[in-house]
Every structure is written in structure tokens, then in C-alpha cells.
Amino acid sequence: MSTYHPLTEVQAIAYSRQIPNLFQEGSDLASQEIGDGNLNLVFRISETATGKSIILKQALPYAKVVGESWPLTLDRARIESEALLIEEALNPDLVPHVYAYDADLALTVMEDLSDHVIMRKGLIEGNQYPLFAEHIGRFLATTLFFTSDLGKNQQDKKIQQGRFINPELCKITEDLIFDDPYRDAETNNIEAQIRDAAEQLWTDHALHLEVAILRQKFLTSAQALLHGDLHTGSIFIKADSTKVIDPEFAYYGPMGFDIGAVLANLILNFAAQEGWSKDDESRAAYRSYLLQTVKDVWTHFEANFRSLWNEHGVDRVFQTAGYQDYFLTNLLQDTVGFTGAKMVRRIVGLAHVADIDKIEDAAARERAQRLALDLGKALIRINRQVTSIDELIAIVTKETAVERGFAL
Amino acid sequence: MSTYHPLTEVQAIAYSRQIPNLFQEGSDLASQEIGDGNLNLVFRISETATGKSIILKQALPYAKVVGESWPLTLDRARIESEALLIEEALNPDLVPHVYAYDADLALTVMEDLSDHVIMRKGLIEGNQYPLFAEHIGRFLATTLFFTSDLGKNQQDKKIQQGRFINPELCKITEDLIFDDPYRDAETNNIEAQIRDAAEQLWTDHALHLEVAILRQKFLTSAQALLHGDLHTGSIFIKADSTKVIDPEFAYYGPMGFDIGAVLANLILNFAAQEGWSKDDESRAAYRSYLLQTVKDVWTHFEANFRSLWNEHGVDRVFQTAGYQDYFLTNLLQDTVGFTGAKMVRRIVGLAHVADIDKIEDAAARERAQRLALDLGKALIRINRQVTSIDELIAIVTKETAVERGFAL
Numbered sequence: 001m002s003t004y005h006p007l008t009e010v011q012a013i014a015y016s017r018q019i020p021n022l023f024q025e026g027s028d029l030a031s032q033e034i035g036d037g038n039l040n041l042v043f044r045i046s047e048t049a050t051g052k053s054i055i056l057k058q059a060l061p062y063a064k065v066v067g068e069s070w071p072l073t074l075d076r077a078r079i080e081s082e083a084l085l086i087e088e089a090l091n092p093d094l095v096p097h098v099y100a101y102d103a104d105l106a107l108t109v110m111e112d113l114s115d116h117v118i119m120r121k122g123l124i125e126g127n128q129y130p131l132f133a134e135h136i137g138r139f140l141a142t143t144l145f146f147t148s149d150l151g152k153n154q155q156d157k158k159i160q161q162g163r164f165i166n167p168e169l170c171k172i173t174e175d176l177i178f179d180d181p182y183r184d185a186e187t188n189n190i191e192a193q194i195r196d197a198a199e200q201l202w203t204d205h206a207l208h209l210e211v212a213i214l215r216q217k218f219l220t221s222a223q224a225l226l227h228g229d230l231h232t233g234s235i236f237i238k239a240d241s242t243k244v245i246d247p248e249f250a251y252y253g254p255m256g257f258d259i260g261a262v263l264a265n266l267i268l269n270f271a272a273q274e275g276w277s278k279d280d281e282s283r284a285a286y287r288s289y290l291l292q293t294v295k296d297v298w299t300h301f302e303a304n305f306r307s308l309w310n311e312h313g314v315d316r317v318f319q320t321a322g323y324q325d326y327f328l329t330n331l332l333q334d335t336v337g338f339t340g341a342k343m344v345r346r347i348v349g350l351a352h353v354a355d356i357d358k359i360e361d362a363a364a365r366e367r368a369q370r371l372a373l374d375l376g377k378a379l380i381r382i383n384r385q386v387t388s389i390d391e392l393i394a395i396v397t398k399e400t401a402v403e404r405g406f407a408l
Numbered sequence: 409m410s411t412y413h414p415l416t417e418v419q420a421i422a423y424s425r426q427i428p429n430l431f432q433e434g435s436d437l438a439s440q441e442i443g444d445g446n447l448n449l450v451f452r453i454s455e456t457a458t459g460k461s462i463i464l465k466q467a468l469p470y471a472k473v474v475g476e477s478w479p480l481t482l483d484r485a486r487i488e489s490e491a492l493l494i495e496e497a498l499n500p501d502l503v504p505h506v507y508a509y510d511a512d513l514a515l516t517v518m519e520d521l522s523d524h525v526i527m528r529k530g531l532i533e534g535n536q537y538p539l540f541a542e543h544i545g546r547f548l549a550t551t552l553f554f555t556s557d558l559g560k561n562q563q564d565k566k567i568q569q570g571r572f573i574n575p576e577l578c579k580i581t582e583d584l585i586f587d588d589p590y591r592d593a594e595t596n597n598i599e600a601q602i603r604d605a606a607e608q609l610w611t612d613h614a615l616h617l618e619v620a621i622l623r624q625k626f627l628t629s630a631q632a633l634l635h636g637d638l639h640t641g642s643i644f645i646k647a648d649s650t651k652v653i654d655p656e657f658a659y660y661g662p663m664g665f666d667i668g669a670v671l672a673n674l675i676l677n678f679a680a681q682e683g684w685s686k687d688d689e690s691r692a693a694y695r696s697y698l699l700q701t702v703k704d705v706w707t708h709f710e711a712n713f714r715s716l717w718n719e720h721g722v723d724r725v726f727q728t729a730g731y732q733d734y735f736l737t738n739l740l741q742d743t744v745g746f747t748g749a750k751m752v753r754r755i756v757g758l759a760h761v762a763d764i765d766k767i768e769d770a771a772a773r774e775r776a777q778r779l780a781l782d783l784g785k786a787l788i789r790i791n792r793q794v795t796s797i798d799e800l801i802a803i804v805t806k807e808t809a810v811e812r813g814f815a816l
Binding site (some may be wrong): 009147154155156158159161162165166167168170171174178179183205208209211213215216219220221222315316317320321322324326327335369 | 552557562563564566567569570573574575576578579582586587591613615616619620621623624627628629631724725726728729731734735748784
């Protein structure tokens with residue numbers, strides 16, 4: 001083992017050679033650094049003769065966002081690697097396989113998913129993924145259930161929780177999602193054309209109370225091992241396969257935060273159709289697909305989760321009459337709240353989404369921004385009263401109908 | 409440092425001699441083991457010439473309860489010692505001073521409080537402690553506030569939380585408070601005369617749901633560093649001084665659990681007055697004192713907590729309009745629920761309280777047991793609806809009036 005240093009492409013090849021049972025001895029290996037360089041180095045190492053390839057992901061000791069650079073713990077590589085292994089044990093088909101982890105180099109060696117595309121890109125291109133809802137619903141159900149007190153021995157869960165204390169990455173979420181968007185923070189990234197809407201956010205006290213309550217859940221509700229950053233940029237996809245990547249934000253938190261991340265990014269793309277759809281008809285069709293996916297994600301999650309609960313609840317208390325329904329209603333409410341919070345921050349906060357920012361037509365982009373913001377606010381406002389996923393769908397449909405003439 | 413071994417009285421003296429600045433060199437020291445031997449050795453070491461004395465508390469690697477013996481982590485000595493130091497920094501007057509902690513021996517050296525009495529004994533003797541409510545209300549407010557996300561940097565809180573992962577002792581609570589009393593568990597300790605009432609508990613499904621929800625909070629709600637076992641046997645008291653001891657159950661949990669422990673043990677003594685009061689008049693008077701203390705504990709806690717929140721909230725989100733009221737209403741509801749759960753377990757669970765068990769007259773003891781059980785159940789049932797401490801007082805008063813003719 002060596003002390004930490006960022007690898008060069010040549011060093012990445014040398015490192016790959018020594019991993020047992022991967023490449024043939026002395027074979028020709030090519031290396032390409034394909035990361036965006038903001039947080040990690042990502043090397044794709046491929047064997048010319050066989051086409052076989054792997055990914056080396058190495059954490060950098062800093063984060064670069066919009067030109068700023070701040071120090072960031074290398075321990076996140078351990079957290080990512082351990083979370084991937086836990087997820088893989090539960091759903092081998094839904095995460096990249098981890099070949100090796102090197103603590104000194106903050107390096108994870110994993111399966112290459114170059115035959116997949118990042119889901120955000122796929123959605124922007126207007127693709128449909130009929131298996132996605134089942135895949136992600138199952139991923140969410142198994143990872144959240146089996147890492148929680150429901151499906152894991154409660155003492156083992158506490159010890160595992162201790163391995164996923166992740167203060168620095170949680171801090172990013174606490175600031176960028178639950179704080180900055182609701183005040184005139186320097187880190188905010190607000191297009192001039194919607195500044196009025198951002199300013200309204202800063203004085204909406206009823207909304208602030210709901211966000212404070214959601215933040216409290218993020219800070220204190222240690223329900224399950226979360227992915228922690230489960231947007232469509234953390235999902236690799238193709239027609240018959242879904243792979244969840246990048247769980248470096250993993251920590252024990254409220255289950256609804258992960259589910260909400262998925263739903264928020266689907267609804268952000270829904271709003272972004274102001275800019276991407278060619279005509280009203282195709283816009284309505286793609287939006288219907290997205291809303292159906294939102295509903296299906298929850299439905300698949302819930303069906304899987306209830307089934308796991310019935311079959312694998314670790315003790316008799318979980319069979320208490322009414323408890324499962326109580327739990328799932330609360331979880332849906334959390335999900336709706338976190339969905340809204342994750343939409344708002346993508347419009348006025350530091351980090352945006354390509355679905356909306358890459359719309360070239362300024363007027364269409366503004367319509368998408370305002371719609372996403374209004375949908376997010378509506379979901380935050382209603383979160384503690386929702387009792388079915390249909391209510392979420394109805395809110396999105398109605399708000400969009402009022403604002404943009406959308407009809408299902 | 410030496411490897412772990414239970415100290416003899418002679419070794420306890422030798423150990424005490426080497427602590428700097430405590431006893432005079434070569435002075436005559438007396439040692440007395442005063443623990444009950446169930447969980448810990450407790451040595452009182454005193455200097456004959458000066459009367460100066462200290463306590464050596466050494467964890468045993470097992471727990472003995474009602475003849476049973478099971479292994480128990482020595483790490484609880486570290487947890488106790490670290491929790492005491494945190495509590496002492498916040499309220500130097502309300503916990504014993506820690507002179508030293510020896511990890512290898514699982515040994516804490518602390519202030520001798522022999523001039524105080526255990527509060528449970530004081531209440532059984534019918535004493536009143538006019539300063540108690542202010543003291544314990546302040547203790548609860550400062551420890552719960554300053555170890556929570558409200559009063560502590562949220563990243564530092566996460567790291568501290570990682571030092572108080574306490575699976576084994578939490579397991580005791582999870583079983584003995586939230587599980588066993590509600591089923592026909594072997595560990596239960598049920599007097600034959602109230603077996604019918606215990607059996608009713610086992611089929612009360614509405615109650616089981618509330619207990620399951622309370623358990624979920626105990627398992628997942630990491631609000632603050634709790635004492636974890638704050639009954640009147642963990643409090644040393646005299647007229648002008650209150651000292652909280654024995655925080656070996658400390659972990660990050662729901663604030664209401666600690667407050668509820670205090671209230672539950674006051675109300676258990678309230679029920680126990682069936683056996684201790686000499687006549688109806690003195691019974692009514694002492695019960696009024698106890699109920700007023702229950703109310704005052706909450707009132708002092710709330711006033712201190714709100715004041716800390718207003719002055720020391722770590723960020724602007726805590727100034728959000730309505731948030732403090734929302735938080736305190738939820739906290740009161742948790743408190744009422746945990747109060748009830750901690751009463752029920754003391755009547756039918758493994759570990760009872762002397763307040764009730766030491767009543768010699770079987771009929772009076774049975775009246776006290778049934779009253780305590782009914783009060784506990786009523787508080788559990790109502791917990792999610794309570795909005796003021798007066799409602800808790802009203803429930804206790806009304807239930808006691810119906811059952812035992814008590815009038816305030």
C-alpha cells in the first residue's frame with residue numbers, strides 16, 4: 001500500500017495490473033480519465049485484446065463547484081465502497097460490482113458501465129425506460145428495509161450506523177438543500193429572469209417551517225442507510241438494466257429522502273419538457289410517461305417494502321396491527337416533502353440540473369424553472385397531509401394545468 | 409495501566425492513593441464496597457484523618473438481575489464517564505465531579521455523594537424537595553439542548569453521536585420497556601394478584617400500536633445525548649442539592665425519553681401512596697405535591713429550553729416562525745408516551761420499583777399496582793394528542809379520582 005496521491009493514467013494502468021483474476025498478464029491496457037474532476041478522478045482501464053474494462057474511481061481531497069474549491073474528506077471513498085458492497089449484497093443486478101477498495105489511495109475498483117447511459121441524459125433525450133420503476137422500487141425497498149431496524153438486528157444496525165457517520169457530506173446537503181435556497185445566500189445560483197420567484201421564497205414563512213421540519217428529519221431520523229444523493233445523475237441505465245452509482249453521501253437518515261430524490265428528478269424533467277418536447281402532443285405524452293413512472297416507483301417500492309416487512313420483519317413488534325400502514329403513510333409524507341425540497345434547490349440553489357439549465361430558449365427555460373419551483377413549493381406545503389401517491393400526482397397535474405395548460 | 413480485573417477493597421485503596429492531589433501521602437484510608445453487585449462494584453474510600461472521601465465505580469463484565477447473569481460490555485464505563493463529563497461541563501452543580509477514568513479497569517473515580525440520599529428512598533419516606541423541579545428541569549434543558557442539533561454544531565454532534573453508539577444497553581431498554589411487558593415474556597415479573605391486568609395488556613392492540621411507535625422513536629430518533637435511565641434511583645438528592653448519576657445507558661435518542669423517565673417515577677410514587685400515606689389527608693397532600701412537581705419539572709424544562717433556543721440556537725433555521733412551538737408540542741407528546749411506557753414496565757416487567765414493591769400490605773400494593781398500570785396505559789393511549797402539560801395532570805387526576813376517589 002502507498003500513501004495517498006492522485007493517480008496518473010499510467011499509474012492507474014499499473015494499479016489495475018496487480019488486481020488478481022482481472023486482466024491477462026502482460027496484456028495491452030489503455031487508460032482514459034473520464035471524470036469531471038470536481039470531486040473524483042475516474043479512470044476507465046480497458047484491455048485492448050479482449051475489450052474487457054473496469055473503472056478506477058479515486059476521491060480527490062477537495063471539491064470543486066463553480067470555480068470554488070474546498071477540502072473534502074477522503075473517507076468518503078470508504079463510505080462509497082462499503083455502501084456499494086451492502087447494496088450489491090441485497091441487489092446484485094442493480095449496482096456496479098466492486099472488485100477492490102484501497103483505503104490508502106481512497107480508490108474503488110468497480111465494474112465498467114459504459115454500455116449504460118446516465119439516466120438524466122437519457123430522459124433529456126426523451127427515452128423511456130419501462131423497467132426503471134420496478135428496478136428502482138426494488139432497490140429502494142431492499143436497501144432501506146434491510147438496513148433499518150425493521151429488517152436488520154437492531155444492535156447490528158447501531159454498529160453499522162456508527163460506520164456511516166458522514167458529517168462533511170451531510171453538511172453539503174444540510175446547507176444546499178435545507179438552508180441556502182430559503183435565504184439570500186452567496187452560494188445560490190439564480191437566473192435573473194426568476195429572481196422575483198427566488199425572493200418570494202425567502203419570505204415564505206409557512207414554507208420555511210415545513211423545510212425546518214424536513215431538515216430536522218434529515219438531521220435526526222436514523223431510519224436506514226441512505227444512498228444520500230439518488231438523483232438521475234447517480235443512475236446508469238439502458239433498456240434492460242438499471243445501476244445505482246456514487247453512494248458517497250451514504251449515512252443513516254430518513255428513508256423518504258432517497259425516494260424523494262428519485263421522484264424529484266423525474267418531476268424536474270417533467271417541468272423541463274417546456275424546453276425539450278417538440279410539440280404539445282409529444283410533451284403531453286412524455287409527461288404522462290414521467291408521471292406514471294413517479295407513481296410506479298412508489299407503487300413498486302411500497303409493494304416490495306410491505307412484502308419484505310411481512311416476511312422478514314426481525315421481531316414480533318413489526319406485526320402489530322396498524323403499524324405498517326402508519327409507517328408507510330408517514331414515509332409517503334416524508335417522501336413528498338423531500339421531493340419538493342429537492343426540486344426547489346435545483347432551481348435557485350448552487351447545483352442545478354441539466355434537464356433545465358441546458359434548455360437554450362430562455363423563455364422556455366424560464367417557464368420550466370417557474371413550473372419546477374411552483375411544483376416543489378406545492379409538494380413541500382402539502383407534505384404532512386398527503387395520504388396516497390395519487391394525491392402527489394394530482395397536485396403536479398393540477399398545478400401544471402393551471403400554469404401551463406397541461407391535461408392528462 | 410493493568411488489564412481488567414475486579415478490584416478488591418485493598419486494591420481500591422492502593423488505586424486511590426496514586427490519584428494526584430486527592431489524599432495526603434501515607435494517610436490512613438478506609439475502603440467499603442457499597443454497590444449491590446448486580447452491574448458494578450462501588451467502593452467508598454475515605455481518609456480517616458480528614459473525612460475526605462471518593463467513590464470508585466468499576467463496571468463488572470456481566471449483569472445480574474433476579475438471579476440471572478449475562479455478559480455486558482465494559483465499554484459502558486467509558487460511556488458513563490464521558491457522559492458525566494459532558495453533563496458536568498453544562499451543569500457543574502448537578503452531577504458528581506469525575507476525578508479520573510481508567511479505561512483498562514473500566515473504572516470511574518468520582519465525588520462521594522454520601523451526604524445525599526437516593527431520591528426514590530426520599531420519596532418513599534415522604535420527603536419533599538422544593539428545589540428538585542428547577543434542578544432537574546435545568547439539567548434536562550441544558551443537556552438535551554446543547555447535545556442536539558439545536559445547540560451544537562451539527563457536524564460535531566454527528567461525531568459525538570458516533571462515540572455513544574451503545575447497542576447492548578439500548579437492547580436492555582428495547583426489550584424490557586418496549587417489548588416484554590406487552591407479551592407473555594419469561595422475563596416478566598408479575599404478581600399473581602394482578603395477572604388479569606397483565607393478560608389484558610397482551611391483547612390490547614391499540615396500545616401495542618402506540619408502544620410500537622414509541623419504540624421506533626427510541627430506535628431511530630437521534631435528537632440528543634440522553635442519560636438513558638433517568639429514574640429516581642439515578643438521582644441523589646438533599647434539600648439544597650440534586651445530583652444525577654449513572655448515565656451508562658447514554659446514547660443519542662429522543663429527548664422525551666429522559667423527561668418521561670423523571671415524570672414516570674414521580675407518578676409511580678404517586679400511585680404508591682396507596683401504601684405509604686398514613687391517612688387520606690396526608691395521601692392527598694403528598695399526591696398534590698407530586699403532581700405539582702410533575703408539572704413544575706416540565707414547566708422549568710420548557711422555560712429553560714425555550715430560553716436556550718432563543719439565545720443559543722446554532723443557526724438561523726431555529727428562528728423560523730412556529731418551529732419552536734411545533735418542536736415543543738411534539739416533545740411533550742413524546743414525553744407523555746414515554747412516561748406511560750416507563751410506568752407500565754415497572755409493574756409487569758422484569759425490573760420493578762421499591763416505591764410499589766416494598767408496600768407490605770398486599771391489598772394496598774395491589775391497588776397501587778393497578779392504579780400505576782392504568783395511569784401508564786392512559787398516558788400511552790393519549791400521547792399523540794396531548795398539547796399541554798395540564799392535560800397530563802388532568803388525566804392522572806381523573807383516572808385516580810375514578811379508581812381511588814382522589815381529588816385535588
